[in-house]
Amino acid sequence: MTELLQIENLTKKFDNQVILDGINLSIQKGEVLVLVGSSGCGKSTLLRCINGLEEIQNGTVKLEGKEVKYGDKNLPLIRQKIGMVFQSYELFPHLNVIDNLMLAPMKVQKRNKEEERKEAIELLRTVGLEEKAEQFPRQLSGGQKQRVAILRTLLMHPDILLFDEVTAALDPEMVREVLDVMLNLAKQGRTMIIVTHEMQFAKAVADRIVFIDDGKIAEEATPEQFFEQPKTERAKQFLNVFSFEKIKVNGI
Amino acid sequence: MPDLGIDVLLKGSNMLRLLQGLWVAMKISLVSIGISIPLGLIVGTLMTTRFKSLKVIFRIYLETIRILPQLVLLFLVYFGSTRALGWNLSGEMASIIVFTLWGTAEMGDLVRSALVSIPKHQYESSEALGFTKGQMYYYIIIPQTIRRLLPLSINLITRMIKTTSLILMIGVVEMLKVAQQIIEANRMTSPNAAFGVFLVVFILYFIVCWPFSTLATHLEKKWR
Numbered sequence: 001m002t003e004l005l006q007i008e009n010l011t012k013k014f015d016n017q018v019i020l021d022g023i024n025l026s027i028q029k030g031e032v033l034v035l036v037g038s039s040g041c042g043k044s045t046l047l048r049c050i051n052g053l054e055e056i057q058n059g060t061v062k063l064e065g066k067e068v069k070y071g072d073k074n075l076p077l078i079r080q081k082i083g084m085v086f087q088s089y090e091l092f093p094h095l096n097v098i099d100n101l102m103l104a105p106m107k108v109q110k111r112n113k114e115e116e117r118k119e120a121i122e123l124l125r126t127v128g129l130e131e132k133a134e135q136f137p138r139q140l141s142g143g144q145k146q147r148v149a150i151l152r153t154l155l156m157h158p159d160i161l162l163f164d165e166v167t168a169a170l171d172p173e174m175v176r177e178v179l180d181v182m183l184n185l186a187k188q189g190r191t192m193i194i195v196t197h198e199m200q201f202a203k204a205v206a207d208r209i210v211f212i213d214d215g216k217i218a219e220e221a222t223p224e225q226f227f228e229q230p231k232t233e234r235a236k237q238f239l240n241v242f243s244f245e246k247i248k249v250n251g252i
Numbered sequence: 253m254p255d256l257g258i259d260v261l262l263k264g265s266n267m268l269r270l271l272q273g274l275w276v277a278m279k280i281s282l283v284s285i286g287i288s289i290p291l292g293l294i295v296g297t298l299m300t301t302r303f304k305s306l307k308v309i310f311r312i313y314l315e316t317i318r319i320l321p322q323l324v325l326l327f328l329v330y331f332g333s334t335r336a337l338g339w340n341l342s343g344e345m346a347s348i349i350v351f352t353l354w355g356t357a358e359m360g361d362l363v364r365s366a367l368v369s370i371p372k373h374q375y376e377s378s379e380a381l382g383f384t385k386g387q388m389y390y391y392i393i394i395p396q397t398i399r400r401l402l403p404l405s406i407n408l409i410t411r412m413i414k415t416t417s418l419i420l421m422i423g424v425v426e427m428l429k430v431a432q433q434i435i436e437a438n439r440m441t442s443p444n445a446a447f448g449v450f451l452v453v454f455i456l457y458f459i460v461c462w463p464f465s466t467l468a469t470h471l472e473k474k475w476r
Contacts, residue, residue, distance in 0.1 A: 051380050080382035090377035094395050094475070104381040107391060149377075156381060 004029045004191055005050065005160060010059035012045055012215075019045050021215040022059070027160070030189045034202040034223075037212035038238055043195045046212065047162050050193065051084045063159065080108060083153035084162040087169050089145040091137040097124070097148055098133040105155050116155070123151045127181055143174030147181055154185075161185065163194040179205075199239075203227055211235050257445035260438045261452060270449075273430035274456055277416040280344060280424070284351030285409055291352070292359020299364040310360065317357040323418050325350045330422040343424035351412055358408050366400040399475040406468040410461040417457075427453055 005027040012020040020042045027033055035043040048054045050061055055070040062068065068078050091100050101120040105111045124130040127147045137145055146166055153161060163182065167175040179201050186192060186205050196202055202209065202223065209226040211219040213234045219226065230236050261267045299310050317325070330346035333339040341349070370393055378388040420429035431449045438445045 053376055053379065076379070076382045076384045079380060082380070084377070084380040086373055086377055086380075088371070088373055090371070090373045092374070092392055092396075094399055103391060104383065107387055108382045152381070 002029050003027070004031075004064060005193075006060075006062045007046075007050070008060050008062075010046070010049060010061065011057050012042070012049060012054060013057045019215055020049065020056075023215075023217060025210065025217065027191060027193065029159075029191055032186045032190075032192045032194065032205055032207045033210060034206035034208070035193065035195045035210050035212060036197075036199070036202060036238070037218075038241070041212045042215045043212045044164055047084070047164050047193060047195055050162060051079060051082050076108070080156055081159045082162065083156060083158035083160070085146070085149050085153055085164065085166050087165045089137075089142070089149045089169075091145055091149055091152070093137050096134050096136050097129070097140070100137070100148060101152050101155055104152070109156065120151070120155060123154060124148075126184075127151065141174060142170045143177045146170065146174075146178045150178070150181055150185075160191045160193065163192065163196070165195050165197065167196065167198060199227070211238065213238070255442075255444045256448040256451065257438075257442045258448035258452065260434060260442045260445045261449065263438070266434050269430050270427060270434070270452065270456070273425060273427035274460070276344070276424065277413065277419075277426040278460065280347045280351065280419065280426070281409070281413045281416050284348050284355050285412055287348075287352045288355025288359050288412075289405065291356040293363055295356060295360030296363020296367065299360060300367045314357045314361055317354055322350065322354060322415055323421060325354065326418060326422050343419065343422045346422060347416070347419040347424055351415070355408065355412055358411075359405060362401060362404045362408065363397075366397045366404070369400060370396055399471075403468040403472040403475075406464050406471070410464045410468075413461055413464075414457065427456065 003026050007023055007025040010020055010023040011018070023046060035046065037043045045054060049056050050068065052061075052068045052070050052072070052075050060067055063078055063081055066074075066078055068082070069075065091097075092103065095103060098117070098120055101123070102113070102116050105116050106113060121130055121133060124133055127150075129144060129147060132140060132144065132148075137148075140148065150166075166182075167178050170178065175198065179198065182192070182194070182201075183205055192205075194202070194205065204223075206223045209219075209221055209223050210217055211221075211226065211230075211232070211234075213232075219230065219232050219235045221231070225231075226235065227239065230239060261270065295310055298306050301307075320328075326346065329350050330341060330343060333341055333346070374392060374396070375388065378392045383391070416426055417428045419426055420432070425433075431453045435445045435449050
């Protein structure tokens with residue numbers, strides 16, 4: 001396996017408050033990595049740093065040896081290789097679904113319009129949304145929007161996909177349809193980094209779980225190890241808190 | 253049917269004079285709008301930049317213009333400038349100055365609020381797709397801003413057209429003033445003319461403003 005992404009000693013501060021503290025992490029091609037941790041631990045920020053959306057104070061992020069640097073001239077080029085999906089979908093409201101999908105490949109990568117359209121329709125079909133091609137984002141449900149947002153990222157043919165709590169804003173019954181799309185991508189052997197609070201999903205999809213606590217990597221393990229026998233006290237607490245929450249949700 | 257006194261408008265060139273008055277009002281508002289929109293775009297854009305002092309200056313400008321009734325502004329510029337600065341402004345010129353000052357402030361605020369209402373994540377998801385800054389503004393941010401801005405600025409246009417009815421107070425002979433003159437002149441022969449003439453004035457304002465307001469509603473619905 002080849003190393004795709006390398007993070008070395010990444011430190012992120014916000015007004016003197018340390019958000020990420022010397023993170024070292026590398027991801028192999030085809031690996032699915034799930035970042036977990038209590039809210040505010042820095043996992044989303046880490047994801048944003050990987051895409052150069054945040055200025056970092058120390059360390060490097062490299063994709064196949066090329067540095068991802070905030071504010072750098074070459075950043076748009078490298079970003080084409082790094083797909084990112086956000087919690088709030090962020091489809092472009094003034095464009096219909098098919099144009100949302102085709103805008104970046106055509107304008108950024110200058111690809112052929114006809115081929116692009118074919119590929120977009122084909123992808124829509126795989127997620128069962130080919131009939132929505134001409135509709136506008138406001139006519140779609142949250143789950144549909146998020147599936148389109150994932151496809152929009154895929155059409156750029158990225159080497160790695162970043163998912164930032166993509167189901168957190170969805171109604172429970174729509175969570176599944178989005179997670180299924182992601183499971184399929186994992187099956188296809190895509191390289192993915194996922195931030196999620198869906199622990200059952202994390203268990204199913206992950207090759208490796210990275211538990212972040214207080215801006216540091218507190219634990220790295222296979223899903224089986226992490227969920228059955230967490231090593232650190234913090235991870236145990238985190239999982240306990242989580243299962244408590246789950247019981248409550250089920251009870252209501 | 254009661255006598256509405258509309259017939260006075262058929263006497264001589266009264267109807268034509270009324271329309272000429274409307275033209276004066278339209279001319280003043282259209283010229284002011286024509287200047288206000290580009291200036292407002294500049295002011296609004298500057299208000300979203302990081303220059304703190306600029307923001308404060310524009311804020312003060314905007315709030316001052318908003319708090320003052322337009323009539324006070326008209327008096328201030330028309331009578332005030334003559335006495336204090338020795339300028340000899342025509343009523344129409346003073347009106348254009350006031351309407352431009354007002355329109356620029358309002359338009360600037362509309363532009364500012366349209367720009368800041370685009371969520372931060374729209375910028376981020378564009379960047380994440382590999383758009384350069386220029387492409388991002390061209391394909392994503394500006395089209396969305398225009399869609400938010402257009403219905404609001406059309407409403408501003410109708411407000412400015414309606415507000416020209418104030419400029420008769422500084423001696424500009426616009427539609428309302430012409431209407432008053434016609435009514436005055438026919439007070440003896442046609443005492444009911446006030447109703448008929450003002451009714452026509454009402455209809456004329458409506459005919460002018462209604463298409464704008466319909467367009468704004470239509471665009472708002474279309475772009476939601």
